[in-house]
């Protein structure tokens with residue numbers, strides 16, 4: 001039993017983030033924002049979008065393409081003006097189709113084949129008519145204009161060959177042309193964080209930033225003075241190094257597709273939390289705190305992050321759901337004390353994720369308004385924020401605790417990648 005307490009105490013020590021540490025991370029984040037904007041070395045890329053804030057009066061019907069690493073989604077979006085937008089219809093395709101075995105995100109897939117599949121889906125979704133298309137492409141891109149963006153590198157373990165370094169709009173336009181789809185005109189390419197911001201800012205006032213807390217992690221915000229004017233900046237904050245990684249984080253990073261990169265993302269995002277959980281469970285097993293015997297858990301990425309939600313909400317006195325989890329997945333009959341260890345592990349990993357996210361948001365707010373006087377709203381999209389139990393509350397509590405005087409809040413934004421792409425298309429078409 002003592003060993004078990006010791007193991008839990010060690011995990012607390014490794015995964016907890018004190019108020020002082022959170023403050024320090026936020027301050028460092030704000031400093032790196034400044035350096036990135038000035039072109040000095042920084043983990044934050046601070047990428048320009050060449051898109052200003054919307055007025056809320058943009059109108060028109062647009063096609064939106066959302067490519068984020070899990071699905072390919074197409075939407076027909078109507079901007080009605082007066083801050084109202086509607087998704088008229090949508091369809092999505094998984095990048096990895098278990099039936100056919102085709103994986104558009106695999107290294108064996110070429111960029112041309114990927115964009116040809118996208119063009120084919122577009123032809124099927126919009127069989128007739130002329131369309132302006134807004135493209136949400138949720139990866140770090142060096143943006144040259146609002147419609148020209150080179151993929152710097154894949155993240156979220158996507159590996160499709162021959163896309164890094166290429167202009168995404170050219171790849172899409174060429175693929176559309178090969179299929180005779182010249183009636184579809186890609187007019188803008190944005191990051192999903194930019195989409196989250198635009199969607200919320202289209203619908204209401206006071207929004208200063210957009211964040212994604214889902215498969216990936218990132219934040220964009222409205223910078224008053226960048227590249228000659230006001231524009232949304234995609235920080236690529238998933239690449240920030242919070243500097244408090246554990247041995248589990250180091251192991252995950254080492255065996256990842258891009259070691260040394262996306263360190264914050266690897267500690268906070270849905271792509272990785274289940275894997276961190278698995279690594280901690282294995283170490284508890286090696287230390288004989290938990291003893292399981294399952295092939296399933298020896299496979300990397302075999303514990304999906306969503307599974308952790310049901311463990312977090314097990315409030316039964318005997319932790320029955322966690323007992324089932326251990327039986328089904330770990331092939332382990334557990335005593336209550338062991339189930340407590342499993343639950344505590346999940347809680348610690350998820351809470352750390354939410355607190356590190358809060359630290360990043362705090363960094364943005366501090367830079368935007370050091371005196372913390374204005375009302376600030378950060379729009380957030382993504383499965384962790386929307387569905388992971390307690391996640392949103394943990395972020396909010398941290399913001400209130402660290403910004404006692406400011407009315408800074410977060411709000412959920414839905415369909416940010418679809419509506420945001422339409423808003424961006426409207427803004428950039430009106431400029432041409």
Ligand code: BGC
Nearest residue numbers: 138139140155212216217218
């Ligand atoms: C990408 C970002 C994206 C985020 C959320 C990260 O892996 O680098 O561009 O915004 O995921 O989808």
